[in-house]
Amino acid sequence: MRLSDSIESFIKTMLGEESTEVELKRNELAEYFGCAPSQINYVLATRFSPDHGYLTESRRGGGGYIRIVRVVESGPQRLMYLLNERIGDSLSEEECVRLISQLKEQRIVTADEASLMASAVSTRALGVPVQESVKGALRARMMRSMLMSVAARNRT
Amino acid sequence: MRLSDSIESFIKTMLGEESTEVELKRNELAEYFGCAPSQINYVLATRFSPDHGYLTESRRGGGGYIRIVRVVESGPQRLMYLLNERIGDSLSEEECVRLISQLKEQRIVTADEASLMASAVSTRALGVPVQESVKGALRARMMRSMLMSVAARNRT
């Protein structure tokens, strides 16, 4: 297993199901895993970004720390944020996958729905001869369209 | 016997009857067969493509892997028909809507999933400046991709 993955799951275990916030010491964690301290930053950047549903803040110097906060938004709030702010004119496949798996983790869509969405924006699906910029625009539009469909649910 | 055939059956043996998913290391497999690593890609492309009923995903870099998922073999008849015969190179929005509502009526997908699929292939989503013929191709690919995702459900 990758070091980054171990660190990721270690942090997620620290967070657990209930607590929404965890504070850690970069150097201690690095020491614990026997790796370079900057490795921790790499993990934060690639697995605890806002797109992944986390915010991080930190402090340097004596008594420094890194705090990781899991974003807890209601489904509708999250959808509005994605529709109005996060999705712009273009999205890469990776961005879509990240956003979709976020929706799944926050139980806004089911696992089946998530993989349906992911397969719609996949390279496989978009494998037609058009410019990459057009594909980016297409993904953004598809995501918006699909999220609107999700948002329109259970309006009785 | 051809090398490609050996590799193919080796992988199929790994998959076995029960498991529908297998993960492997490209370099290790190539080493085992004493061939160039890219040979593995050739086998995947010619024998484990979506048309053959398989999905593959992979990751590069340290700790990289290739995962192969078998999707087809006993899924609902309807799904097989759609994947292999009904969906060609191009679909109109109306055709998509019709197919999707049939899937819903046959309880192959839920109502929520159906509207998700419909919104993905909608005019709203495809409102980018490309030729109509390209949109048709796109819809066909998207439908095929999404149906593969449906077909890949409840395995392992």
Added chain:
DNA sequence: ACTCTATAGGTCAAAGAAAGTCAGAATTTT
């Protein structure tokens, strides 16, 4: 207050690890 210093975290580029691509050579089929 002001400066110094020890303590922590941040950045970035480069090295390492593994998979992807593609043109062309080799082989098999027709």
Added chain:
DNA sequence: AAAATTCTGACTTTCTTTGACCTATAGAGT
């Protein structure tokens, strides 16, 4: 012999890990 298929190798891209250097903060000493 021509066409199709299979294989290889050089080059590319992506992801991970490390290390050297940079910056911020708290606290001690003046």
